[in-house]
Amino acid sequence: MNQTANQPLLLATAFPAGFTPGARSAVHTCLRIQPTEKVTLITDQKCLPIAASIAAELESLGCSWTGFVLEQLAPRPLQNMPQAVLEDMESSQVSIFAVEVQPNELRSRMQMTDVVNRRRMRHAHMVNITPQIMMQGMQADYLAVDALSQKVLTLAQQATYVRATTPAGTDLHVKLTPDYKWFKTSGIISPEKWGNLPGGECFTAPEEVNGVFVVDGVVGDYLCARYGILEHTPLTLWIENNRIRRIACDNKLLEEDFWNYTHTDANSDRVGEFAIGTNIGVKNVIGNILQDEKFPGIHIAFGDPYGAHTGAPWKSSTHIDVVGLHFNIWLGNADGKTQIMRDGVFLIEP
Template sequence: MHNALLLSTKFSPELTPGAVNAVTTCLRIQPGEKVTLICDMACLTIGASLARELETRGFVWSGFVLEQLGPRPLTDMPSEVLSDMESSAVSIFAVQVQTGELTSRRQMTDVVNRRGMRHAHMVNITEEIMCEGMRADFGAVDTLSQRVIEIVRAATTIRGTTPAGTDITVQLSPEYNWLKTSGIISPKKWGNLPGGEIFTSPWELNGTFVVDGVVGDYLCAKYGLMGANPLTLTIEKNRLTGAQCSNKALEAEFWEYCHTDENSDRVGEFAIGTNIGLTRVIGNILQDEKFPGIHIAFGDPYGFHTGANWQSSTHIDVVGLHFDIWADSQQIMRHGTFLV
């Protein structure tokens, strides 16, 4: 364990409000519960701010810094971490992930799912996000998320359009579950922090999706904000059939990513961002996918939670901006602002 390293690392006091929010509001850690805290050297100050809150509040916790356990990228999650999680009620993962580490993350979330842990997934968290998205009023975000999920659960079709040219129609199925990850994390579903989205797996999605926000996974850090070079995607019966962008390197790399395996080009996730504390996209998918509006993901449908019965080794989100959204005939968003 690396508790001493985390407690001796200095960090800006500006990180403290976000850390308090994570520990008290989002995870609601209780006396007597044990916590596994995982970070890396890139997120050491963030890990330190979380460790300080755990220590100050008298919680029992084990801290791990990944580079102290083995070379990156980690093809497998270190056994020390997985073993410690077996005796924890709560886990926190604050790491800048690297290409090739999806399997190790799945090994971690497999433990979370099996044991029903409350898990905060803070993949690619930055100090900027700690000072923005992590300072949201997650009580208000949760209230809004609940209102929206009740509407879409009763709907059979959702349509989304944007001024940039997005026009998608989504057929929903009662066989697939809607999930709420509003920032209030429960044993039923681990959640990303900062939170603020509802999602499902679409039965069938058709249309054009213009990515003028950001793309996900490692492409997000590589290409940043997409406003100047939007990526236009054509989708037919849930499959990516076309991708066009003035940035040909991005276009080619995105297309290759979405053809890694037989389901990498399949829409696995349809989501509505509900973090009303956010006012802009910043070029980091962890926060930007929570921006009010629609994002979709090609690849794995998180079938353990959504009920979809297929898998993929990849999962990449794409975010658009300024949505109008209808659930059946009810408009629930106009130009990026919720109407509910």
């Protein structure tokens, strides 16, 4: 066993019985881990009980696994992903990252996902997972979510543009290009694309976005925990040629924090991701981006476009999602347009 690993702590940590269905879904349905495979399980002190429920499923399955608690390896926030973790991943087929992130840790996560991408590992990204998510979003019917996601993916791949509106004032015009690939991360994780858990979205890098996005759901990264649900203090973003041109919010602290975050580097204010949330098991936003970005509707992200997957040729050191509510969505091409969502409800069947 790796000297820095901590299976005994994980196996000795108590957790609520309500975590078990979500942990079982992660191990068996989403990751489809086999008894012959090896797993790297990464957690921290805050998420220890959640990781313990996953560890119990791994033990029950009988597979080989190594567990790491980040605070026992390096000070937080992490400057880099600990070498012991990266080395262990080199001999694993599956990795699970159940951690509450801290500011300025994106670099360390990118180091981890670089290994995942290079080795084509099945990776469950459970960033900021909470007990509430374990007993809500993680208990969705992921086979049904996957079927709906596949239908959305097929329609999106045929589209050249998207129009999206909300009652709060969002009015987006999105131009798509076949040069950038669409992916579904429906909770069923494959070697082709690691995925967040809970899952449920289809995403690409857009060619061009123009219009207004009213963020009355949540913003991402560590700002999500800081500001919570924005339904009563929405953040309005004006986007031109894929860049943020202006923002406004009654909460001036949020306005300042978001502006600073999206001006960290030359591409931090550039729309890098356009996504449609497809987790029909999620009924409302809860103030946690890990689950809220899967809420049925649209979210976009500014910053890194996940170019290794989408094919977008530029990079950023940041990536922050914004989520809206009650979307109307039309997908269009030269043959016409199809409405796939009305007031937050999908109009298509899997």
